[in-house]
Amino acid sequence: EPEVTQTPSHQVTQMGQEVILRCVPISNHLYFYWYRQILGQKVEFLVSFYNNEISEKSEIFDDQFSVERPDGSNFTLKIRSTKLEDSAMYFCASRDRGLNTEAFFGQGTRLTVV
Amino acid sequence: GESVGLHLPTLSVQEGDNSIINCAYSNSASDYFIWYKQESGKGPQFIIDIRSNMDKRQGQRVTVLLNKTVKHLSLQIAATQPGDSAVYFCAENNYGQNFVFGPGTRLSVLP
Numbered sequence: 298e299p300e301v302t303q304t305p306s307h308q309v310t311q312m313g314q315e316v317i318l319r320c321v322p323i324s325n326h327l328y329f330y331w332y333r334q335i336l337g338q339k340v341e342f343l344v345s346f347y348n349n350e351i352s353e354k355s356e357i358f359d360d361q362f363s364v365e366r367p368d369g370s371n372f373t374l375k376i377r378s379t380k381l382e383d384s385a386m387y388f389c390a391s392r393d394r395g396l397n398t399e400a401f402f403g404q405g406t407r408l409t410v411v
Numbered sequence: 412g413e414s415v416g417l418h419l420p421t422l423s424v425q426e427g428d429n430s431i432i433n434c435a436y437s438n439s440a441s442d443y444f445i446w447y448k449q450e451s452g453k454g455p456q457f458i459i460d461i462r463s464n465m466d467k468r469q470g471q472r473v474t475v476l477l478n479k480t481v482k483h484l485s486l487q488i489a490a491t492q493p494g495d496s497a498v499y500f501c502a503e504n505n506y507g508q509n510f511v512f513g514p515g516t517r518l519s520v521l522p
Contacts, residue, residue, distance in 0.1 A: 301454075330509060337419065340455060340500060340512040353509055388454050390510075397443045397462055400510055402454035
C-alpha cells in the first residue's frame with residue numbers, strides 16, 4: 298500500500314540552527330501538507346502546497362518556515378533559527394485531489410530543540 | 412507537576428463494549444469530515460469519512476454520525492478491542508482547504 302514517508306524519524310538540533318525535514322508524498326498525489334503536533338496536543342495545520350506553490354498557510358507558518366518541492370518527489374519543510382518551542386512532531390500529508398478525499402499522513406519527524 | 416496540554420478527554424471502556432467518541436466542529440461551512448486514529452508515536456491514520464450531504468456512514472466496525480444542526484460528529488466503535496486504544500481526532504474540511512483537527516479523545520480499552 299502506498300504511504301507517505303518522512304525522514305529523519307527524530308532530529309535533535311541546537312537552538313538557533315536550521316533544520317530541514319523531508320517527506321516523500323504518495324506518488325500520484327497533488328496536494329501536500331505540513332502539520333505540527335506539540336506533545337500531547339492536537340494536530341495543527343502549518344501549510345498546504347499545490348501546483349508548486351503555497352495554497353494556504355496558518356499564522357504559525359511565519360518567515361521562520363519555508364517549504365519546497367525541489368525535484369518532483371520530495372517535499373521539504375525548512376525551519377530557520379530554531380527555538381525551543383519548535384520542538385514537536387511534524388507530520389507531512391498528501392491527498393490526490395482537493396475535494397472529499399482523505400489526507401494520508403506520514404509517521405512524523407520528532408524535532409527536539411535543545 | 413503536570414504539563415499543560417496533556418489532559419486529553421479520556422474514554423475508558425471494557426473490551427467488547429461499544430464506544431462512542433464525540434466531537435464538536437467549528438465551521439458550519441465544512442463539507443467533509445474524517446475520523447483519524449493516532450497510536451503513540453505514529454501519524455494520524457484514516458478510519459472513516461463522511462460528506463456533509465450524509466448524516467450516517469458505516470464501516471466495518473465503525474459508524475460516523477453527523478449532525479449539522481448542532482455541528483456535532485460522533486464515532487461509534489462496536490465491540491471495542493485492545494487494539495482500538497489510541498487517541499481519536501475528528502477533522503473538518505471546507506471545500507478542499509486544509510483539515511482542521513479537533514482536540515482529540517484518548518480511548519482506553521480495559522481488559
